[in-house]
Amino acid sequence: xxxxxxxxxxxxxxxxxxxxxxxxxxxxxxxxxxxxxxxxxxxxxxxxxxxxxxxxxxxxxxxxxxxxxxxxxxxxxxxxxxxxxxxxxxxxxxxxxxxxxxxxxxxxxxxxxxxxxxxxxxxxxxxxxxxxxxxxxxxxxxxxxxxxxxxxxxxxxxxxxxxxxxxxxxxxxxxxxxxxxxxxxxxxxxxxxxxxxxxxxxxxxxxxxxxxxxxxxxxxxxxxxxxxxxxxxxxxxxxxxxxxxxxxxxxxxxxxxx
Amino acid sequence: xxxxxxxxxxxxxxxxxxxxxxxxxxxxxxxxxxxxxxxxxxxxxxxxxxxxxxxxxxxxxxxxxxxxxxxxxxxxxxxxxxxxxxxxxxxxxxxxxxxxxxxxxxxxxxxxxxxxxxxxxxxxxxxxxxxxxxxxxxxxxxxxxxxxxxxxxxxxxxxxxxxxxxxxxxxxxxxxxxxxxxxxxxxxxxxxxxxxxxxxxxxxxxxxxxxxxxxxxxxxxxxxxxxxx
Numbered sequence: 001x002x003x004x005x006x007x008x009x010x011x012x013x014x015x016x017x018x019x020x021x022x023x024x025x026x027x028x029x030x031x032x033x034x035x036x037x038x039x040x041x042x043x044x045x046x047x048x049x050x051x052x053x054x055x056x057x058x059x060x061x062x063x064x065x066x067x068x069x070x071x072x073x074x075x076x077x078x079x080x081x082x083x084x085x086x087x088x089x090x091x092x093x094x095x096x097x098x099x100x101x102x103x104x105x106x107x108x109x110x111x112x113x114x115x116x117x118x119x120x121x122x123x124x125x126x127x128x129x130x131x132x133x134x135x136x137x138x139x140x141x142x143x144x145x146x147x148x149x150x151x152x153x154x155x156x157x158x159x160x161x162x163x164x165x166x167x168x169x170x171x172x173x174x175x176x177x178x179x180x181x182x183x184x185x186x187x188x189x190x191x192x193x194x195x196x197x198x199x200x201x202x203x204x205x206x207x208x209x210x211x212x213x214x215x216x217x218x219x220x221x222x223x224x225x226x227x228x229x230x231x232x233x234x235x236x237x238x239x240x241x242x243x244x245x246x247x248x249x250x251x252x253x254x255x256x257x258x
Numbered sequence: 259x260x261x262x263x264x265x266x267x268x269x270x271x272x273x274x275x276x277x278x279x280x281x282x283x284x285x286x287x288x289x290x291x292x293x294x295x296x297x298x299x300x301x302x303x304x305x306x307x308x309x310x311x312x313x314x315x316x317x318x319x320x321x322x323x324x325x326x327x328x329x330x331x332x333x334x335x336x337x338x339x340x341x342x343x344x345x346x347x348x349x350x351x352x353x354x355x356x357x358x359x360x361x362x363x364x365x366x367x368x369x370x371x372x373x374x375x376x377x378x379x380x381x382x383x384x385x386x387x388x389x390x391x392x393x394x395x396x397x398x399x400x401x402x403x404x405x406x407x408x409x410x411x412x413x414x415x416x417x418x419x420x421x422x423x424x425x426x427x428x429x430x431x432x433x434x435x436x437x438x439x440x441x442x443x444x445x446x447x448x449x450x451x452x453x454x455x456x457x458x459x460x461x462x463x464x465x466x467x468x469x470x471x472x473x474x475x476x477x478x479x480x481x482x483x484x485x486x487x
Contacts, residue, residue, distance in 0.1 A: 238320060242321065
Protein backbone atom coordinates (compact mmCIF):
# COMPACT_ATOMS: atom_id res chain seq x y z
CA UNK A 1 0.00 0.00 0.00
CA UNK A 2 1.32 3.37 -0.94
CA UNK A 3 0.37 6.54 0.87
CA UNK A 4 1.20 8.65 -2.14
CA UNK A 5 -1.76 9.96 -4.06
CA UNK A 6 -2.02 9.67 -7.82
CA UNK A 7 -4.04 12.86 -8.12
CA UNK A 8 -4.67 15.60 -5.56
CA UNK A 9 -6.69 18.78 -5.79
CA UNK A 10 -6.72 21.56 -3.21
CA UNK A 11 -9.17 24.40 -2.77
CA UNK A 12 -10.51 24.46 -6.32
CA UNK A 13 -12.87 27.31 -7.04
CA UNK A 14 -14.59 28.28 -10.24
CA UNK A 15 -17.50 30.59 -10.99
CA UNK A 16 -19.48 30.91 -14.20
CA UNK A 17 -20.58 34.52 -13.81
CA UNK A 18 -22.40 34.53 -10.49
CA UNK A 19 -22.99 30.78 -10.50
CA UNK A 20 -20.60 28.82 -8.30
CA UNK A 21 -19.44 25.65 -10.09
CA UNK A 22 -16.68 24.75 -7.63
CA UNK A 23 -16.31 26.13 -4.12
CA UNK A 24 -13.17 25.18 -2.19
CA UNK A 25 -13.10 21.61 -3.47
CA UNK A 26 -10.40 19.20 -2.23
CA UNK A 27 -10.01 15.75 -3.74
CA UNK A 28 -7.53 12.88 -3.48
CA UNK A 29 -7.21 9.74 -5.53
CA UNK A 30 -4.90 6.82 -4.84
CA UNK A 31 -3.63 4.29 -7.40
CA UNK A 32 -6.23 1.67 -8.32
CA UNK A 33 -9.03 3.49 -6.54
CA UNK A 34 -12.44 4.32 -8.02
CA UNK A 35 -13.88 7.63 -6.78
CA UNK A 36 -17.45 8.53 -7.72
CA UNK A 37 -18.61 12.14 -7.85
CA UNK A 38 -22.40 12.28 -7.52
CA UNK A 39 -24.97 15.06 -7.48
CA UNK A 40 -27.76 16.47 -9.60
CA UNK A 41 -27.21 18.29 -12.88
CA UNK A 42 -25.71 21.67 -12.13
CA UNK A 43 -24.00 20.45 -8.97
CA UNK A 44 -20.57 21.00 -10.52
CA UNK A 45 -19.54 17.37 -10.89
CA UNK A 46 -18.71 17.49 -14.60
CA UNK A 47 -16.90 20.82 -14.07
CA UNK A 48 -14.83 19.12 -11.38
CA UNK A 49 -13.96 16.31 -13.79
CA UNK A 50 -12.89 18.82 -16.43
CA UNK A 51 -10.77 20.78 -13.97
CA UNK A 52 -9.15 17.66 -12.49
CA UNK A 53 -8.21 16.48 -15.97
CA UNK A 54 -6.84 19.87 -16.99
CA UNK A 55 -9.46 20.35 -19.69
CA UNK A 56 -10.74 23.44 -17.90
CA UNK A 57 -8.99 25.94 -15.65
CA UNK A 58 -10.17 26.88 -12.18
CA UNK A 59 -10.22 30.46 -10.84
CA UNK A 60 -8.18 29.27 -7.87
CA UNK A 61 -6.64 26.13 -6.45
CA UNK A 62 -4.30 23.47 -7.80
CA UNK A 63 -4.34 19.93 -9.18
CA UNK A 64 -1.29 17.70 -8.78
CA UNK A 65 -0.57 14.48 -10.68
CA UNK A 66 2.18 12.04 -9.71
CA UNK A 67 3.77 10.32 -12.71
CA UNK A 68 5.16 6.74 -12.68
CA UNK A 69 8.58 8.15 -11.75
CA UNK A 70 6.84 9.75 -8.70
CA UNK A 71 7.42 13.27 -9.99
CA UNK A 72 4.61 15.68 -9.16
CA UNK A 73 3.12 17.78 -11.95
CA UNK A 74 0.95 20.85 -11.48
CA UNK A 75 -1.69 19.93 -14.05
CA UNK A 76 -2.72 23.52 -14.73
CA UNK A 77 0.85 24.78 -15.05
CA UNK A 78 1.92 22.10 -17.53
CA UNK A 79 2.74 23.18 -21.08
CA UNK A 80 -0.13 22.22 -23.41
CA UNK A 81 1.91 19.61 -25.35
CA UNK A 82 2.86 17.86 -22.10
CA UNK A 83 -0.78 17.78 -20.98
CA UNK A 84 -1.84 16.40 -24.38
CA UNK A 85 0.86 13.74 -24.12
CA UNK A 86 -0.46 12.80 -20.69
CA UNK A 87 -3.99 12.46 -22.09
CA UNK A 88 -2.65 10.22 -24.85
CA UNK A 89 -0.73 7.87 -22.56
CA UNK A 90 -1.11 7.77 -18.75
CA UNK A 91 -4.63 9.17 -18.76
CA UNK A 92 -7.90 8.37 -20.47
CA UNK A 93 -11.21 10.17 -20.73
CA UNK A 94 -14.51 8.37 -21.32
CA UNK A 95 -17.23 10.75 -22.46
CA UNK A 96 -20.95 10.27 -21.98
CA UNK A 97 -21.37 10.60 -25.73
CA UNK A 98 -18.87 8.26 -27.41
CA UNK A 99 -19.04 10.40 -30.56
CA UNK A 100 -17.12 13.11 -28.64
CA UNK A 101 -14.14 10.78 -28.48
CA UNK A 102 -14.43 8.42 -31.45
CA UNK A 103 -13.62 9.29 -35.04
CA UNK A 104 -16.76 8.30 -36.84
CA UNK A 105 -15.13 8.20 -40.29
CA UNK A 106 -12.44 5.76 -39.15
CA UNK A 107 -12.98 2.00 -38.71
CA UNK A 108 -13.44 0.46 -35.26
CA UNK A 109 -9.97 -1.04 -35.38
CA UNK A 110 -8.58 2.30 -36.56
CA UNK A 111 -10.15 4.08 -33.60
CA UNK A 112 -8.39 1.76 -31.19
CA UNK A 113 -5.14 1.66 -33.16
CA UNK A 114 -4.99 5.43 -33.55
CA UNK A 115 -4.43 5.90 -29.82
CA UNK A 116 -1.65 3.31 -29.89
CA UNK A 117 0.00 5.18 -32.79
CA UNK A 118 -0.40 8.47 -30.94
CA UNK A 119 1.46 6.83 -28.07
CA UNK A 120 4.34 6.05 -30.41
CA UNK A 121 3.52 2.55 -31.67
CA UNK A 122 4.45 2.11 -35.35
CA UNK A 123 4.23 -1.60 -36.21
CA UNK A 124 1.01 -2.03 -38.22
CA UNK A 125 0.64 -5.78 -37.56
CA UNK A 126 1.01 -5.33 -33.81
CA UNK A 127 -1.38 -2.41 -33.76
CA UNK A 128 -4.05 -4.37 -35.62
CA UNK A 129 -3.58 -7.42 -33.39
CA UNK A 130 -3.83 -5.26 -30.27
CA UNK A 131 -6.92 -3.48 -31.62
CA UNK A 132 -8.63 -6.83 -32.28
CA UNK A 133 -7.66 -8.05 -28.82
CA UNK A 134 -9.24 -4.95 -27.27
CA UNK A 135 -12.40 -5.21 -29.34
CA UNK A 136 -12.76 -8.77 -28.02
CA UNK A 137 -12.15 -7.60 -24.44
CA UNK A 138 -15.05 -5.16 -24.74
CA UNK A 139 -17.17 -7.91 -26.32
CA UNK A 140 -17.17 -6.62 -29.89
CA UNK A 141 -16.73 -9.40 -32.48
CA UNK A 142 -13.27 -9.39 -34.07
CA UNK A 143 -14.88 -9.49 -37.54
CA UNK A 144 -16.28 -5.98 -36.93
CA UNK A 145 -12.73 -4.55 -36.83
CA UNK A 146 -13.02 -2.91 -40.26
CA UNK A 147 -16.61 -1.68 -39.80
CA UNK A 148 -17.37 2.01 -39.35
CA UNK A 149 -18.60 3.12 -35.90
CA UNK A 150 -21.78 4.54 -37.45
CA UNK A 151 -22.93 0.94 -38.01
CA UNK A 152 -22.63 0.29 -34.24
CA UNK A 153 -25.39 0.54 -31.61
CA UNK A 154 -25.09 3.03 -28.72
CA UNK A 155 -23.87 0.36 -26.33
CA UNK A 156 -21.28 -0.88 -28.84
CA UNK A 157 -20.04 2.67 -29.44
CA UNK A 158 -19.57 3.12 -25.71
CA UNK A 159 -17.64 -0.17 -25.51
CA UNK A 160 -15.54 0.90 -28.48
CA UNK A 161 -14.75 4.17 -26.70
CA UNK A 162 -13.65 2.17 -23.66
CA UNK A 163 -11.38 -0.04 -25.82
CA UNK A 164 -9.89 3.08 -27.42
CA UNK A 165 -9.28 4.59 -23.99
CA UNK A 166 -7.80 1.54 -22.29
CA UNK A 167 -5.57 0.27 -25.10
CA UNK A 168 -2.66 2.42 -23.91
CA UNK A 169 -3.02 1.02 -20.36
CA UNK A 170 -3.71 4.36 -18.66
CA UNK A 171 -3.20 4.59 -14.90
CA UNK A 172 -6.00 7.10 -14.49
CA UNK A 173 -9.28 7.34 -16.36
CA UNK A 174 -11.86 10.10 -16.08
CA UNK A 175 -15.41 8.97 -16.82
CA UNK A 176 -18.34 11.31 -17.41
CA UNK A 177 -21.67 9.46 -17.06
CA UNK A 178 -20.36 6.45 -19.01
CA UNK A 179 -23.71 4.63 -18.84
CA UNK A 180 -25.93 7.67 -19.35
CA UNK A 181 -28.47 7.45 -22.14
CA UNK A 182 -28.16 3.68 -22.59
CA UNK A 183 -30.90 1.06 -22.23
CA UNK A 184 -30.91 -0.64 -18.85
CA UNK A 185 -29.82 -4.03 -20.23
CA UNK A 186 -26.99 -2.36 -22.15
CA UNK A 187 -26.03 -0.41 -19.02
CA UNK A 188 -25.73 -3.62 -16.99
CA UNK A 189 -23.36 -5.15 -19.52
CA UNK A 190 -21.24 -2.00 -19.68
CA UNK A 191 -21.10 -1.66 -15.89
CA UNK A 192 -19.99 -5.25 -15.51
CA UNK A 193 -17.34 -4.68 -18.17
CA UNK A 194 -16.03 -1.47 -16.57
CA UNK A 195 -16.05 -3.12 -13.14
CA UNK A 196 -14.00 -6.13 -14.24
CA UNK A 197 -11.56 -4.19 -16.47
CA UNK A 198 -10.85 -1.55 -13.82
CA UNK A 199 -10.24 -4.20 -11.15
CA UNK A 200 -8.10 -6.41 -13.39
CA UNK A 201 -5.94 -3.58 -14.79
CA UNK A 202 -5.80 -1.75 -11.43
CA UNK A 203 -6.85 1.55 -13.01
CA UNK A 204 -7.71 4.57 -10.89
CA UNK A 205 -10.98 6.19 -11.96
CA UNK A 206 -12.77 9.45 -11.28
CA UNK A 207 -16.35 8.64 -12.21
CA UNK A 208 -19.03 11.29 -12.56
CA UNK A 209 -22.55 9.93 -12.34
CA UNK A 210 -25.98 11.02 -11.18
CA UNK A 211 -26.90 7.34 -10.73
CA UNK A 212 -26.26 6.20 -7.15
CA UNK A 213 -26.58 2.53 -8.16
CA UNK A 214 -23.70 2.98 -10.63
CA UNK A 215 -21.62 4.60 -7.89
CA UNK A 216 -22.40 1.76 -5.48
CA UNK A 217 -21.42 -0.87 -8.01
CA UNK A 218 -18.14 0.69 -9.16
CA UNK A 219 -16.75 3.07 -6.57
CA UNK A 220 -14.69 2.57 -3.42
CA UNK A 221 -15.32 6.13 -2.29
CA UNK A 222 -17.88 8.76 -3.10
CA UNK A 223 -18.07 12.56 -3.09
CA UNK A 224 -21.47 14.24 -2.98
CA UNK A 225 -21.67 17.68 -4.61
CA UNK A 226 -24.33 20.35 -4.36
CA UNK A 227 -24.02 23.79 -5.97
CA UNK A 228 -20.26 23.41 -6.35
CA UNK A 229 -19.66 22.33 -2.75
CA UNK A 230 -18.59 18.85 -1.63
CA UNK A 231 -21.18 18.31 1.10
CA UNK A 232 -20.21 14.76 2.03
CA UNK A 233 -17.46 12.29 1.28
CA UNK A 234 -16.57 8.79 2.47
CA UNK A 235 -16.82 5.07 1.81
CA UNK A 236 -19.43 4.44 -0.85
CA UNK A 237 -21.63 2.09 1.15
CA UNK A 238 -21.36 4.29 4.26
CA UNK A 239 -22.41 7.45 2.46
CA UNK A 240 -25.30 5.70 0.70
CA UNK A 241 -26.52 3.63 3.69
CA UNK A 242 -25.93 6.19 6.46
CA UNK A 243 -25.98 9.60 4.75
CA UNK A 244 -25.21 12.46 7.14
CA UNK A 245 -25.91 15.57 5.11
CA UNK A 246 -29.44 16.71 4.34
CA UNK A 247 -28.74 16.82 0.60
CA UNK A 248 -27.30 13.27 0.56
CA UNK A 249 -30.33 12.06 2.51
CA UNK A 250 -32.55 13.67 -0.09
CA UNK A 251 -30.63 12.07 -2.97
CA UNK A 252 -30.68 8.61 -1.37
CA UNK A 253 -34.34 8.79 -0.42
CA UNK A 254 -35.32 9.95 -3.91
CA UNK A 255 -34.12 6.75 -5.60
CA UNK A 256 -36.89 4.43 -6.68
CA UNK A 257 -36.47 0.93 -5.30
CA UNK A 258 -36.75 -1.52 -8.20
CA UNK B 259 -1.83 -22.62 25.87
CA UNK B 260 -2.22 -18.86 26.10
CA UNK B 261 -5.64 -17.22 26.05
CA UNK B 262 -7.02 -16.52 22.56
CA UNK B 263 -6.31 -12.94 21.45
CA UNK B 264 -8.93 -10.26 21.48
CA UNK B 265 -10.03 -9.68 17.88
CA UNK B 266 -12.70 -7.02 18.28
CA UNK B 267 -13.37 -4.52 21.06
CA UNK B 268 -16.12 -1.92 21.21
CA UNK B 269 -15.84 0.90 23.74
CA UNK B 270 -18.58 3.40 24.54
CA UNK B 271 -20.26 3.21 21.14
CA UNK B 272 -23.06 5.70 20.49
CA UNK B 273 -25.10 5.78 17.33
CA UNK B 274 -28.01 7.98 16.43
CA UNK B 275 -29.70 8.88 13.21
CA UNK B 276 -30.56 12.48 12.34
CA UNK B 277 -33.34 12.66 9.78
CA UNK B 278 -32.90 16.01 8.04
CA UNK B 279 -35.93 15.41 5.84
CA UNK B 280 -38.06 14.99 9.00
CA UNK B 281 -37.16 18.33 10.53
CA UNK B 282 -33.87 17.10 11.97
CA UNK B 283 -35.49 14.37 14.06
CA UNK B 284 -32.94 12.56 16.24
CA UNK B 285 -33.28 8.81 16.67
CA UNK B 286 -30.81 7.51 19.26
CA UNK B 287 -30.27 3.79 18.71
CA UNK B 288 -27.12 2.73 20.55
CA UNK B 289 -25.67 4.19 23.73
CA UNK B 290 -22.43 3.23 25.50
CA UNK B 291 -22.22 -0.21 23.91
CA UNK B 292 -19.30 -2.32 25.16
CA UNK B 293 -18.22 -5.60 23.60
CA UNK B 294 -15.11 -7.74 23.39
CA UNK B 295 -14.77 -10.81 21.18
CA UNK B 296 -11.84 -13.22 21.23
CA UNK B 297 -10.57 -15.56 18.55
CA UNK B 298 -12.75 -18.66 18.23
CA UNK B 299 -15.67 -17.06 20.05
CA UNK B 300 -19.19 -16.34 18.79
CA UNK B 301 -21.26 -13.57 20.37
CA UNK B 302 -24.95 -13.38 19.48
CA UNK B 303 -26.71 -10.02 19.60
CA UNK B 304 -30.05 -10.42 21.34
CA UNK B 305 -32.95 -8.08 21.89
CA UNK B 306 -36.35 -7.21 20.47
CA UNK B 307 -36.86 -6.19 16.87
CA UNK B 308 -35.88 -2.55 16.39
CA UNK B 309 -33.54 -2.50 19.38
CA UNK B 310 -30.52 -1.80 17.16
CA UNK B 311 -28.91 -5.20 16.60
CA UNK B 312 -28.46 -4.65 12.87
CA UNK B 313 -27.36 -1.06 13.49
CA UNK B 314 -24.61 -2.36 15.80
CA UNK B 315 -23.53 -5.01 13.29
CA UNK B 316 -23.41 -2.44 10.48
CA UNK B 317 -21.46 -0.03 12.69
CA UNK B 318 -18.89 -2.75 13.40
CA UNK B 319 -18.40 -3.14 9.64
CA UNK B 320 -18.02 0.62 9.13
CA UNK B 321 -21.20 0.66 7.08
CA UNK B 322 -22.77 3.04 9.62
CA UNK B 323 -20.80 5.88 11.18
CA UNK B 324 -20.29 5.85 14.93
CA UNK B 325 -21.15 9.10 16.73
CA UNK B 326 -18.96 8.33 19.71
CA UNK B 327 -16.75 5.55 20.97
CA UNK B 328 -14.23 3.20 19.41
CA UNK B 329 -14.53 0.04 17.32
CA UNK B 330 -11.15 -1.65 17.53
CA UNK B 331 -10.38 -4.46 15.10
CA UNK B 332 -7.20 -6.55 15.13
CA UNK B 333 -5.81 -6.02 11.62
CA UNK B 334 -2.25 -7.06 10.69
CA UNK B 335 -1.40 -7.36 14.38
CA UNK B 336 -2.59 -3.85 15.29
CA UNK B 337 -5.86 -2.59 16.69
CA UNK B 338 -7.45 -0.32 14.06
CA UNK B 339 -10.34 1.94 15.06
CA UNK B 340 -12.98 1.44 12.39
CA UNK B 341 -14.87 4.46 13.71
CA UNK B 342 -11.94 6.79 12.95
CA UNK B 343 -9.97 5.06 10.19
CA UNK B 344 -9.80 6.73 6.77
CA UNK B 345 -11.97 5.05 4.10
CA UNK B 346 -8.97 3.44 2.38
CA UNK B 347 -7.97 1.72 5.60
CA UNK B 348 -11.52 0.44 6.11
CA UNK B 349 -11.44 -0.99 2.57
CA UNK B 350 -8.23 -2.86 3.44
CA UNK B 351 -9.54 -4.08 6.79
CA UNK B 352 -12.63 -5.42 5.02
CA UNK B 353 -10.56 -7.12 2.33
CA UNK B 354 -8.34 -8.98 4.74
CA UNK B 355 -9.76 -9.04 8.24
CA UNK B 356 -13.42 -8.19 8.55
CA UNK B 357 -16.07 -10.19 6.67
CA UNK B 358 -19.77 -9.43 6.63
CA UNK B 359 -22.68 -11.57 5.50
CA UNK B 360 -25.69 -9.37 4.90
CA UNK B 361 -29.22 -10.67 5.11
CA UNK B 362 -29.79 -10.30 1.40
CA UNK B 363 -27.49 -10.75 -1.55
CA UNK B 364 -26.98 -7.56 -3.53
CA UNK B 365 -26.79 -9.05 -6.99
CA UNK B 366 -24.63 -7.56 -9.68
CA UNK B 367 -26.23 -7.86 -13.11
CA UNK B 368 -24.75 -10.55 -15.35
CA UNK B 369 -22.17 -11.86 -12.86
CA UNK B 370 -22.51 -15.65 -12.37
CA UNK B 371 -22.81 -17.14 -8.89
CA UNK B 372 -19.40 -18.83 -9.15
CA UNK B 373 -17.68 -15.53 -10.03
CA UNK B 374 -19.40 -13.71 -7.17
CA UNK B 375 -17.92 -16.22 -4.75
CA UNK B 376 -14.53 -16.60 -6.49
CA UNK B 377 -14.02 -12.80 -6.51
CA UNK B 378 -14.17 -12.88 -2.72
CA UNK B 379 -11.70 -15.76 -2.36
CA UNK B 380 -8.21 -14.71 -1.26
CA UNK B 381 -6.58 -16.24 -4.36
CA UNK B 382 -9.71 -15.89 -6.55
CA UNK B 383 -9.83 -19.70 -6.64
CA UNK B 384 -12.74 -20.97 -8.71
CA UNK B 385 -12.22 -24.51 -7.41
CA UNK B 386 -12.61 -23.35 -3.81
CA UNK B 387 -15.67 -21.32 -4.79
CA UNK B 388 -17.27 -24.32 -6.52
CA UNK B 389 -16.50 -26.58 -3.57
CA UNK B 390 -18.09 -24.17 -1.09
CA UNK B 391 -21.16 -23.70 -3.28
CA UNK B 392 -21.49 -27.50 -3.41
CA UNK B 393 -21.21 -27.72 0.35
CA UNK B 394 -24.09 -25.24 0.53
CA UNK B 395 -26.15 -27.40 -1.87
CA UNK B 396 -25.94 -25.02 -4.83
CA UNK B 397 -25.74 -27.52 -7.72
CA UNK B 398 -23.15 -27.09 -10.48
CA UNK B 399 -25.82 -26.25 -13.08
CA UNK B 400 -26.51 -23.00 -11.19
CA UNK B 401 -22.87 -21.93 -10.83
CA UNK B 402 -22.70 -20.27 -14.24
CA UNK B 403 -25.94 -18.32 -13.75
CA UNK B 404 -26.31 -14.86 -12.21
CA UNK B 405 -28.26 -15.31 -8.94
CA UNK B 406 -30.90 -12.70 -9.78
CA UNK B 407 -33.37 -15.49 -10.64
CA UNK B 408 -32.43 -17.76 -7.71
CA UNK B 409 -34.81 -18.41 -4.80
CA UNK B 410 -34.33 -16.46 -1.57
CA UNK B 411 -32.68 -19.44 0.10
CA UNK B 412 -30.33 -20.02 -2.83
CA UNK B 413 -29.33 -16.34 -2.89
CA UNK B 414 -28.65 -16.43 0.82
CA UNK B 415 -26.42 -19.48 0.39
CA UNK B 416 -24.47 -17.76 -2.41
CA UNK B 417 -24.12 -14.81 -0.04
CA UNK B 418 -22.88 -17.12 2.73
CA UNK B 419 -20.37 -18.75 0.38
CA UNK B 420 -19.07 -15.30 -0.54
CA UNK B 421 -18.82 -14.31 3.11
CA UNK B 422 -17.10 -17.48 4.31
CA UNK B 423 -14.65 -18.02 1.43
CA UNK B 424 -12.57 -14.95 2.27
CA UNK B 425 -11.08 -16.62 5.34
CA UNK B 426 -11.50 -13.42 7.38
CA UNK B 427 -10.44 -13.74 11.03
CA UNK B 428 -13.55 -11.77 12.05
CA UNK B 429 -17.02 -12.48 10.64
CA UNK B 430 -20.21 -10.48 11.11
CA UNK B 431 -23.36 -12.49 10.33
CA UNK B 432 -26.78 -10.87 9.92
CA UNK B 433 -29.44 -13.61 10.10
CA UNK B 434 -27.40 -16.15 8.14
CA UNK B 435 -30.08 -18.86 8.32
CA UNK B 436 -33.25 -16.76 7.93
CA UNK B 437 -34.37 -18.13 4.54
CA UNK B 438 -32.96 -21.64 4.88
CA UNK B 439 -34.62 -25.02 5.36
CA UNK B 440 -33.53 -27.33 8.20
CA UNK B 441 -30.96 -29.26 6.16
CA UNK B 442 -29.21 -26.14 4.88
CA UNK B 443 -29.46 -24.53 8.28
CA UNK B 444 -27.49 -27.45 9.72
CA UNK B 445 -24.80 -26.98 7.07
CA UNK B 446 -24.44 -23.31 8.01
CA UNK B 447 -24.25 -24.21 11.69
CA UNK B 448 -21.45 -26.66 10.85
CA UNK B 449 -19.64 -23.97 8.82
CA UNK B 450 -19.85 -21.58 11.76
CA UNK B 451 -18.49 -24.28 14.08
CA UNK B 452 -15.61 -24.95 11.65
CA UNK B 453 -14.82 -21.23 11.49
CA UNK B 454 -14.76 -20.98 15.28
CA UNK B 455 -12.46 -24.01 15.47
CA UNK B 456 -10.08 -22.16 13.09
CA UNK B 457 -10.08 -19.23 15.52
CA UNK B 458 -12.49 -16.93 13.69
CA UNK B 459 -14.22 -14.40 15.95
CA UNK B 460 -17.93 -14.08 15.12
CA UNK B 461 -20.62 -11.56 15.97
CA UNK B 462 -24.06 -12.47 14.69
CA UNK B 463 -27.78 -11.93 14.79
CA UNK B 464 -29.65 -15.24 14.95
CA UNK B 465 -33.39 -15.02 15.43
CA UNK B 466 -33.69 -18.81 15.33
CA UNK B 467 -33.26 -19.84 18.99
CA UNK B 468 -31.99 -23.29 18.08
CA UNK B 469 -29.27 -21.88 15.80
CA UNK B 470 -28.32 -19.33 18.43
CA UNK B 471 -28.11 -22.02 21.09
CA UNK B 472 -25.86 -24.17 18.95
CA UNK B 473 -23.37 -21.51 17.75
CA UNK B 474 -23.27 -18.72 20.35
CA UNK B 475 -20.88 -18.79 23.31
CA UNK B 476 -22.63 -15.84 24.91
CA UNK B 477 -25.24 -13.18 24.27
CA UNK B 478 -25.00 -9.41 24.17
CA UNK B 479 -28.38 -7.91 25.03
CA UNK B 480 -29.32 -4.78 23.13
CA UNK B 481 -32.14 -2.87 24.82
CA UNK B 482 -34.19 -0.30 22.92
CA UNK B 483 -33.39 3.30 23.92
CA UNK B 484 -36.17 5.71 24.78
CA UNK B 485 -36.75 8.20 21.97
CA UNK B 486 -35.05 11.49 22.67
CA UNK B 487 -37.20 14.07 24.36
